[in-house]
Amino acid sequence: MKNFGNENYTPENYKYVGKVNVPRKDAKDIVSGKAMFLDDYKLPRMLIAKTLRSPYAHAKIKSIDTSEAEKLNGVVAVVTYKDVDQNMKMGWPPTKPILGEELMYVGDPVAFVAAETEQIAEDALPLIKVEYEELPAVTNALDAVKDDAPQLYPDLFKNNIITPGYAPFQKDGPFWHLIKGDIDKGFEDCAFIAEDTVEFAKMAAPNAPEAPGAIVRWEGGKNFTVWCDTQSGHICKTLNNIVMPDANFDVRTFNVGGSYGNKQSQVMQVMSALILSMKTNRPVKVFQSKVEQMCCFETRLGSQVHAKIGMDKDGVIQAVKGEWTVDAGCLSNTTQGQVGVGIGEAQLVMAKCPNWDLDTNLVATNKQPAGIVRGYGGQELNSCLSLLIGRTMREGNFDPVEVYKKNYVCEGDVYTWRDGRQWQAHSVNYVKAIEESSKKFDWKGKWKGWGIPTWESEDGTLVRGVGCGIIGNADIGEDNTEAYVRVVPDLFTDKSRVVIQTNITESGMGQRSNIIKMVADVLNVDYDMVDITPPEIKINPTGFGLCGSRGTICYGHAVSSAAEDVRQKLYDLAVPFLEVTTDSMYMTDYGVATLARPGKFVSWKKLIPPDLTLTGYGQHLENFSTPNMFMIFVEVEVNKETGQVKLVDCLGGTDCGQAIDPAMLEMQVQSGIGSASLDTAIYEEHVIDPSILRTMTYDMIEYKWRPFNDFPTYETCVLESQFDTFQFKATGVGEIAGAAAASATMQAISNAIGVQVATYPATPDVILKALEKL
Amino acid sequence: MAKDTINLSVNGIDYTFSIGDNFGQVPCNETLLDTLRNRLNLTAAKKACDEGACGCCTVIKDGDAVPSCMTLLADCDGCQITTLEGLSDPVTGELSELQQKFIDYYAFQCGFCTPGIIMTTKALLDKNPHPTEEEIRDALSGNYCRCISHYHVFEAVNAIAGRPEDLDEKWEGRR
Numbered sequence A: 001m002k003n004f005g006n007e008n009y010t011p012e013n014y015k016y017v018g019k020v021n022v023p024r025k026d027a028k029d030i031v032s033g034k035a036m037f038l039d040d041y042k043l044p045r046m047l048i049a050k051t052l053r054s055p056y057a058h059a060k061i062k063s064i065d066t067s068e069a070e071k072l073n074g075v076v077a078v079v080t081y082k083d084v085d086q087n088m089k090m091g092w093p094p095t096k097p098i099l100g101e102e103l104m105y106v107g108d109p110v111a112f113v114a115a116e117t118e119q120i121a122e123d124a125l126p127l128i129k130v131e132y133e134e135l136p137a138v139t140n141a142l143d144a145v146k147d148d149a150p151q152l153y154p155d156l157f158k159n160n161i162i163t164p165g166y167a168p169f170q171k172d173g174p175f176w177h178l179i180k181g182d183i184d185k186g187f188e189d190c191a192f193i194a195e196d197t198v199e200f201a202k203m204a205a206p207n208a209p210e211a212p213g214a215i216v217r218w219e220g221g222k223n224f225t226v227w228c229d230t231q232s233g234h235i236c237k238t239l240n241n242i243v244m245p246d247a248n249f250d251v252r253t254f255n256v257g258g259s260y261g262n263k264q265s266q267v268m269q270v271m272s273a274l275i276l277s278m279k280t281n282r283p284v285k286v287f288q289s290k291v292e293q294m295c296c297f298e299t300r301l302g303s304q305v306h307a308k309i310g311m312d313k314d315g316v317i318q319a320v321k322g323e324w325t326v327d328a329g330c331l332s333n334t335t336q337g338q339v340g341v342g343i344g345e346a347q348l349v350m351a352k353c354p355n356w357d358l359d360t361n362l363v364a365t366n367k368q369p370a371g372i373v374r375g376y377g378g379q380e381l382n383s384c385l386s387l388l389i390g391r392t393m394r395e396g397n398f399d400p401v402e403v404y405k406k407n408y409v410c411e412g413d414v415y416t417w418r419d420g421r422q423w424q425a426h427s428v429n430y431v432k433a434i435e436e437s438s439k440k441f442d443w444k445g446k447w448k449g450w451g452i453p454t455w456e457s458e459d460g461t462l463v464r465g466v467g468c469g470i471i472g473n474a475d476i477g478e479d480n481t482e483a484y485v486r487v488v489p490d491l492f493t494d495k496s497r498v499v500i501q502t503n504i505t506e507s508g509m510g511q512r513s514n515i516i517k518m519v520a521d522v523l524n525v526d527y528d529m530v531d532i533t534p535p536e537i538k539i540n541p542t543g544f545g546l547c548g549s550r551g552t553i554c555y556g557h558a559v560s561s562a563a564e565d566v567r568q569k570l571y572d573l574a575v576p577f578l579e580v581t582t583d584s585m586y587m588t589d590y591g592v593a594t595l596a597r598p599g600k601f602v603s604w605k606k607l608i609p610p611d612l613t614l615t616g617y618g619q620h621l622e623n624f625s626t627p628n629m630f631m632i633f634v635e636v637e638v639n640k641e642t643g644q645v646k647l648v649d650c651l652g653g654t655d656c657g658q659a660i661d662p663a664m665l666e667m668q669v670q671s672g673i674g675s676a677s678l679d680t681a682i683y684e685e686h687v688i689d690p691s692i693l694r695t696m697t698y699d700m701i702e703y704k705w706r707p708f709n710d711f712p713t714y715e716t717c718v719l720e721s722q723f724d725t726f727q728f729k730a731t732g733v734g735e736i737a738g739a740a741a742a743s744a745t746m747q748a749i750s751n752a753i754g755v756q757v758a759t760y761p762a763t764p765d766v767i768l769k770a771l772e773k774l
Numbered sequence B: 001m002a003k004d005t006i007n008l009s010v011n012g013i014d015y016t017f018s019i020g021d022n023f024g025q026v027p028c029n030e031t032l033l034d035t036l037r038n039r040l041n042l043t044a045a046k047k048a049c050d051e052g053a054c055g056c057c058t059v060i061k062d063g064d065a066v067p068s069c070m071t072l073l074a075d076c077d078g079c080q081i082t083t084l085e086g087l088s089d090p091v092t093g094e095l096s097e098l099q100q101k102f103i104d105y106y107a108f109q110c111g112f113c114t115p116g117i118i119m120t121t122k123a124l125l126d127k128n129p130h131p132t133e134e135e136i137r138d139a140l141s142g143n144y145c146r147c148i149s150h151y152h153v154f155e156a157v158n159a160i161a162g163r164p165e166d167l168d169e170k171w172e173g174r175r
């Protein structure tokens, strides 16, 4: 047996951490259909709600008549803006009423109906008679800031520019503009400079397979029980409290059918169900259709960047000046935080750059809301800036791998994070991971230089090219987190169970099971003997959920500390039994033993008063000092006749400190192809009809996604350098697995065809235009 | 002429449904997916796109994998339907070999697409116990997985098709 228990956190001591030896706790439920998702859940007397939506991008309701709908047998309530407090506003700052007289995008809610069945609710919608006054609309952020543009919220914002700053993230004041060093002088020292406007603005859909939804039961007063398919009950509560500050929410979640950072706040789903629940005094369920999810739920941010980047003769970036226009759609759902992280992530990639003037404008337009998606602003900015970094590299004829190696953040580098504060990178260094990944991909063998294909078919029709991209995020230490670990002795055996109390919703990353592995190792118990409480915010202490790959460090730190705390309590209680000091004790067989007096042992059960339990407490305090890193290499094949791009090969490389579950980590790495990441460079986009301003890619037939029979080979290269982060020396990395993939793919395409392509996505028409064949 | 009752077997149990618009009857436009989920409480098959594009609602109908959101109950008279709930042993809960392989190879993340993927695979293997890689890819081409569990799904299905990747070798020193 391993002597684990004396702060001995090294891989050889772990029974579960770092191993592929136990299935996820919910594995059997998932493969047998027992796993519960929101849509599988029902409450007695539950009503189903449906929403009537605006056919116009910008309009005013001239008149609305709900009487016919109300008469329909089975309809229980119909509400319009006239029934809803206009101070119940969503967004940051509070911007847009839940139901308003003015409609801001095609799909904006006009009325909610609650009925006995879904069919009745649907049948009621066309019975609502509405007269609209169409208003001029603007759907491009650069147009929206012009003086003559339609104003969406004239009382709140000038030129549609949303107030910067998100107070809970930025306690010292708003942070939206990074100024450092002497920008003019910085450019004077540069040998290679690129300047251009680049867009990543097709606002692709993360499209989790499970649509957003909520069930709300009004409990009287301002008390509500909410069942929601949010990936974070805590964030869902927080953002809904912006709308109703004094509401007392008890948010409960089930397994979540994919989120990718996207299904978090769910304000519209929760609030529409809440309003109807108060009106009917019955539980109300809202579950979006796929078309609603595609056309009305949050997309990726639109990103338009005019920037100038300068590099010195050694390939080190010395100056960055830029104006980042962020299209938030019809409202900002704390997008200010994403802007802060985007600026932060740019600095991690260009960490040696002393001179910055990176300004941002967050803009409202007449489109469905944009918001949080895996990559959290970093991907949207990186997809633009990396193309310009690429141009400076190309001018200097630098190998991008060498440039990224020189410029990427490592221990000692200082950056300004989303809180506006200065942070210094601690413990991390990714040079080796970059080198090993590049070797495994055979970058040196495949990279022939800028604009030169790796391979060409004999007739010259097919060409291949390679590209690479790098990104990182310091949010992996974000947000304060708490946990309890409770030892619960069995009544009739000498064993004990261990219960972890912390708020984690499972949305695919396996982190509920990963923290169980950690606790099982700290207490030296079987994985099967450790349970975790359901993801509900009332029964668990504070936990923001699995956003920004924070799960590993934040929850890992909190639960490991809680397990250590209860372990120390057990040691203290064991002193009279073992008659030694606690520093020679260790955990074994659901009890405590000591190295000092072999054979001495006392069970936990004996140490804890009958029928009671013993609880440890642990916390993690926010810390942005250990950014992660993910480097992706891609090879594409382009058909120069048809303009078709085929993804041939990928390699994802990282150093994660210590892998908690290598198999799950491998899947997180591969998942960078999904969630509107890599394929935003090839075919994923939302297309809006320019005349009627409706989304043409409104369902899964029109919206392009990658099917099973079109996957490239994918290799991973994961180093485990044991960084100084928390007990298990791990970092989280899954979030950013696809964040640099789009820019890497663009680079590969440009190298394959020998012409620089900068339009996302590089669909056949884009390629053929670049080749001057269209 | 349209029938007014529909007889079908779901996971080996026989059901008779009355078609009509009265309370408790199945309207003629009700999908098999809604019947399974709302009337029989078989919720493994998921409603995701509800238009035949994503495969999350896949069940097996008379041996073929079908999107149950595009299948009317009224068209299932005399049919044998199998859902994911029908794969494990009804009494002991013991998993089928295919389900167990999905666990062994970690072939899911969020698991929302998994019921459909397993049922598509099951229909393929029932007809063709040793499919080639290409046959597996083609069979699954209508199944959407946004978490990108594809590589692990291939490993799981390959294993059962007779091309197992040795997990002890893959995770050497990690078992």
Ligand code: FES
Binding pocket: B046, B047, B048, B049, B050, B051, B052, B053, B054, B055, B056, B057, B058, B067, B068, B069, B070
């Ligand atoms: S829900 Fe049936 S195919 Fe998507």
Ligand code: FES
Binding pocket: A209, A257, A258, A508, B108, B109, B110, B111, B112, B113, B114, B144, B145, B146, B147, B148, B149
């Ligand atoms: S595992 Fe989540 S969509 Fe496939």
